[in-house]
Structure formats: C-alpha cells, structure tokens
Amino acid sequence: MRDLDRSPDHLAPEHLAPELLAWYDRNARAMPWRTSPADRARGARPDPYRIWLSEVMLQQTTVAAVTEYFQRFTRRWPSVQDLAAAEDAQVMGEWAGLGxxxxxxxxxxxxxxxATDLDGQFPDSYDALLKLPGVGPYTAAAVASIAFDLPETVLDGNVERVMARLHNIHAPLPGVKPVLKQHAATLTPVARPGDYAQAVMDLGATICSPKNPAFGICPWRAPCQARLAGTAAELPKKTPKQPKPTRLGAAYLARSSEGCWLLERRPDKGLLGGMLGWPGSDWNEAPEERAPFEADWQDLGGEVRHTFTHFHLILQVKVAQLPEGFNITPGQEVLSRHVFQPSELPTVMRKAFDLWSGSDFNPAQG
Known part of the structure; x- marks a missing residue:
C-alpha cells in the first residue's frame, strides 16, 4: 500500500481533468435530471431539487430503472414544495417497485x-446538505458538486472502478474506499467540478465498464496503470461476501365477492416500512401461521422468490374469500377493485398478486 499515495506527473489533475472534460463535452449522457455541458456553458444551472431527487433514487439502482420513476415523480410533484405537501401513501405508492x-x-x-424550514431552498454547501434527513456523504457531495458546482468528491461504484484502474490499486473494497476517495479528491478540479463529477461517472458507466473496458476510446487510456499492467479486468477487487441466508414466510390474499382486497400497511420502521402489502407471517427460518382471519385458506401452489439486500425470501401464497362485513384492525385497509392498484405494491407483494392472477384459483368464488 506504500505506493498508493504517490501521484505521478501523468496522473496530475492539471493533465487529466481537462482531457476528461473535453471528452464529456462530446459524449455526455442525456438524462432527464441532467443539465448538459453545452447548456451549462450558456449559463443554465441545474435544479437542486431534481439533482437531489435523482441521486436519492439512484442509490443502489440503475439509471435505466430510475428514469421512468423520476419522470413520473417530477410530473406529479414538480417542486420540492409539491412533494412536501403530498400524502405519504401517494409517495410510497409511486415509489413501489423501486426498492x-x-x-x-x-x-x-x-x-x-x-419546504418548511428552508423556504424551499436547498442548502448550497456540503456541510449544510449533510444535515438534511436521509442525506449522507455521497448525496451531499453529489448535490453540492452537480447542483452548486462546488469541488466536492463524488465517489460511487463507477468512480471507484475508474480510480482503482487508473492507479492499479489491488487492495479490496470496501476497505480501500478511503484511498480511492483520496485519489478522486486529488483529481477533482476547481473549474467545472459539477461537470467533472458527472464525467467520471459517465466514464465508468460507458467506457471503464466492469467487463471489457473500451481502452481504444478512453480519454484516460495513456495514463491508465491497470491497462499498462494488464490487470484492468480484475479491478476493483472486492472482499468476498458472506452467503445470504434464506428466510420463509406466507402471504394471505383475501378478496371479497365484490372484488375488494384486504391489505395491511407495514410499520414505518423496518423492511418495506410504510408500504401497503398483503397480511402475512414473520419472515424467518420457521414462520408461524398468522392468517388475518379464520378461514379455509388454500395454498395457491407455486411460491414467490425475492432477494433483499441481506437475505433471500421464499413466500408461500394462501388465498381465501374475504367475509362480508369484515371488521378491519389497525393497520389494515380494504380497497375496492376500483381503488386497488397492483402497480403500487412493493415488488415482492406484486409477485404474490401476479401468482394469484395467473392461477386458476379465484378466492371470490370460494
């Protein structure tokens, strides 16, 4: 590790940043939240609300998956004040499926x-942004850099890969993150830091890709130490992950003869917090039966499989007819077929609905 802190002349920011920015000016990806380098050069400034919203959505999620959600959110809530005034259930419903x-x-x-404490204005410094709910170091740096053109260091997975290859660093993630961040900070220019932050991310996403990096068209081809050493394909290295455990559970789908569905809003804290879903058991190695009411619950056959960050889940799906005049308990809701929207369910719950809808069993018929 003693060589990692050395910065050869060919890796100096005064050489690398201009090359990358020139490449970005020609090749910047078009995204609905992004202000193009040409528009920025003409004086256009990014909307901090749109930058913040996109960065929150992009955490652990791909650009392709986020784009439709972002467009839907900004059509429905075009400003931070609009979003602040929205009902929790509306926002959670629009978020469903994004994870x-x-x-x-x-x-x-x-x-x-x-909206309430800052008069609808996002703070224009890293430290102030970091004080906002749910804003961590990465999001604060991204908003400060991209929205306010401050020379903050933005370090996502793409930037980590670029830095590891540029400097031929073989120490594994996540332990080597501070070293990679220091290299990224050294290369961040004072001029156009917002464009530069997006340029490094674009470089990692389009050219310095995990597999088969396109050396021939890379603006940093010449100084790339991993290319010279022939080690790019194996970088960045990662500490092996522990295998994910598998948990079991049951989901209970109950529908009335009029087509009303029984749903349950999960507690605010915890997995799928605040989301509507099917009543169900706990998720563990040996879940106990927890049907929402006494009935002849039928096993739908088949199973729902879903992977969360820390475990795999296998759900058994059971169905029954919702009794007429059923008295709901706190947290439960009965939605008519005109109100119920499967698309607003979290993915694992929608999988259970899809299993039901594709089956021959209709609980409304007994």
Missing part, C-alpha cells in the same frame, strides 16, 4: 424540512 423503501420515507422528511 429500499427507507429512501422514500426519508425523501418526504427531507422535502418537508426544505
């Missing part, structure tokens, strides 16, 4: 702080 639902809860908390 990591704590982000949606923090999104609302942050929007309300900005």
């Amino acid at each position: 990591y639902y704590a982000r949606a809860r923090n999104l609302l908390k942050c929007a309300r702080v900005v």
Whole structure:
C-alpha cells in the first residue's frame, strides 16, 4: 500500500481533468435530471431539487430503472414544495417497485424540512446538505458538486472502478474506499467540478465498464496503470461476501365477492416500512401461521422468490374469500377493485398478486 499515495506527473489533475472534460463535452449522457455541458456553458444551472431527487433514487439502482420513476415523480410533484405537501401513501405508492423503501420515507422528511424550514431552498454547501434527513456523504457531495458546482468528491461504484484502474490499486473494497476517495479528491478540479463529477461517472458507466473496458476510446487510456499492467479486468477487487441466508414466510390474499382486497400497511420502521402489502407471517427460518382471519385458506401452489439486500425470501401464497362485513384492525385497509392498484405494491407483494392472477384459483368464488 506504500505506493498508493504517490501521484505521478501523468496522473496530475492539471493533465487529466481537462482531457476528461473535453471528452464529456462530446459524449455526455442525456438524462432527464441532467443539465448538459453545452447548456451549462450558456449559463443554465441545474435544479437542486431534481439533482437531489435523482441521486436519492439512484442509490443502489440503475439509471435505466430510475428514469421512468423520476419522470413520473417530477410530473406529479414538480417542486420540492409539491412533494412536501403530498400524502405519504401517494409517495410510497409511486415509489413501489423501486426498492429500499427507507429512501422514500426519508425523501418526504427531507422535502418537508426544505419546504418548511428552508423556504424551499436547498442548502448550497456540503456541510449544510449533510444535515438534511436521509442525506449522507455521497448525496451531499453529489448535490453540492452537480447542483452548486462546488469541488466536492463524488465517489460511487463507477468512480471507484475508474480510480482503482487508473492507479492499479489491488487492495479490496470496501476497505480501500478511503484511498480511492483520496485519489478522486486529488483529481477533482476547481473549474467545472459539477461537470467533472458527472464525467467520471459517465466514464465508468460507458467506457471503464466492469467487463471489457473500451481502452481504444478512453480519454484516460495513456495514463491508465491497470491497462499498462494488464490487470484492468480484475479491478476493483472486492472482499468476498458472506452467503445470504434464506428466510420463509406466507402471504394471505383475501378478496371479497365484490372484488375488494384486504391489505395491511407495514410499520414505518423496518423492511418495506410504510408500504401497503398483503397480511402475512414473520419472515424467518420457521414462520408461524398468522392468517388475518379464520378461514379455509388454500395454498395457491407455486411460491414467490425475492432477494433483499441481506437475505433471500421464499413466500408461500394462501388465498381465501374475504367475509362480508369484515371488521378491519389497525393497520389494515380494504380497497375496492376500483381503488386497488397492483402497480403500487412493493415488488415482492406484486409477485404474490401476479401468482394469484395467473392461477386458476379465484378466492371470490370460494
């Protein structure tokens, strides 16, 4: 590790940043939240609300998956004040399927702080941004850099890969993150830091890709130490992950003869917090039966499989007819067929619905 802190002349920011920015000016990806380098050169400035919203959505999620959600959110809530005034259930419903639902809860908390306490204006410094609910070091750096053109260091997976290869660093992630961040900070220019931050991310996403990096068209081809050493394909190295355990559970789908569905809103804290879903058991190695009411529950056959960050889940799906005049308990809701929207369910719950809808069993018929 003693060689990692050395910065050869050919890796100096005064050489690398201009080359990368010139490449970015020609090749910047078009994204609905992004202000193009040409527009920025003409004086256009990014909307901090759109940058913040996109960065929250992009955490552990791909650009392709986020784009439709972002466009839908900004059509429905075009400003941070609009989002702050939205009902929690509306926002959680729009977020459904994007995963990591704590982000949606923090999104609302942050929007309300900005709208209420900061007169709808996002702070224009890293330290102030970091004080907002749900805003961590990465998001604070990204908003400060991209929205306010401050020379903050933005370090996502793409930037980590670029830095590891540029400097031929073989120490594994996540332990080597501080070293990679220091290299990224050294290369961040004072001029156009917002464009530069996006340029490094674009470089990692389009050219310095995990497999088969396109050396021939890379603006940093010449100084790339991993290319010279022939080690790019194996970088960045990662500490092996522990195998994910598998948990079991059951979901209970109950529908009335009129087509009403029984759903349950999960507690705000915890997995799928605040989301509507099917009543069900705990998720563990030996879940106990926890049907929402006494009935002849039928096993639908088949199973739902879903992977969360820390475990795999296998759900058994059971169905029954919802009794007429069923008295709901706190946390439960009965939605008519005109109100119920499967698309607003979190992915694992929608999988259970899809299993039901594709089956021959209709609980409304007994």
